[in-house]
Amino acid sequence: MEQLRDLWKFSARITSASWLLFGTVLLVYYAALSWMPSILKEEGLGDTAAFMTTTLMSGVGITAVLVSTALVDLVGRKWLIGVTAPLSGLALVAFAYMMHMPxxxxxxxxxxxxxxxxxxxxxxxxxxxxxxxxxRASGFGYASSFSRVLTGFAPLLFGSVMWPVLGLKLTFGVLALAVVAAVVWMAVAAPETKGRALDEDAEGAAAPGAKPLAADQAAL
Structure with a gap:
């Protein structure tokens, strides 16, 4: 609990942005991944077609990971997340509207x-x-753990509440808006880390010749 208090004491803005990003992005991802076969079968696709479609979704992701490793240092972390996360939500909304267009x-x-x-x-x-x-380790770990708690409830929340009550289009719309809200808060609350030295190198000394990230964090 002391580490958790230290995270929020260090920066409530950064910690809240981290948790919201992890929570919303992974909630959308795992909700779609878990329920896509059921959605497709509900629309009349057979088991094989549903499986092949979700395999496609995972398969293109392999290429995307390689592209992401190249782009993250070219365009910056915030830009890459800020553009691709909302667009992924929009793609799900588009999917809901094109269900009858295979x-x-x-x-x-x-x-x-x-x-x-x-x-x-x-x-x-x-x-x-x-x-x-x-x-650093606890900051990542707690943000990731927060997302795991949310995604643990994703099948119940998505399949038993949101989809049956709101319908597929509105459900995906709500999830996309949650991602947009998290990205907007990231833009305001957290600094870009591209090209910035972390506070210490492996020897415990400030890395030479690079602008320290701590200056941006302090400004927040």
Whole structure:
């Protein structure tokens, strides 16, 4: 509990942004991944077609991870997350509207899988860099744990409450808006870490010749 208090004492803005990003992005990802076969079968696709479609969503993600590792240092962590996370939510909404257009729905699923796997590696790189060395592991760990708690309830929340009550289009719309809200708060509350030295190098001394990230954090 002392580490948890230290995270919020260090920066409530950064910690809240980290938790919201992890929570919303992974909630959308695992809700879609868990329920996509059921959604597709509900729309009349057979088991094989549903399986092949979700395999496509995962398969394009492999390429996306490789692309993300290249882009994260070119465009920056915040830009990559801030663009791809909302667009992935929009792709799910587009999928809901194109359910009766097999080709369009297939493209939307593939786009969702690609964009989401651009987002997640960037998120995993970004959040630890927001914290000083002594808090880096716990900062990442607590944000990740928060997302695991949310995603643990995702099947119940999505399949038993949101989808039956709101319908698929509105459900995906709500999830997309949650991602947008998290990204907006990240833009306000957390600094860009691209090209910035972390507070200490492996020897415990400030890295030479690089602008320290602590200056941006203090400004927040």
């Amino acid at each position: 080709t369009g729905a297939l493209v939307a699923i593939a786009v969702f899988g690609f964009l989401m796997q651009l987002t997640i590696p960037a998120l995993y790189a970004y959040v630890p860099e927001l914290y000083p060395t002594l808090l």
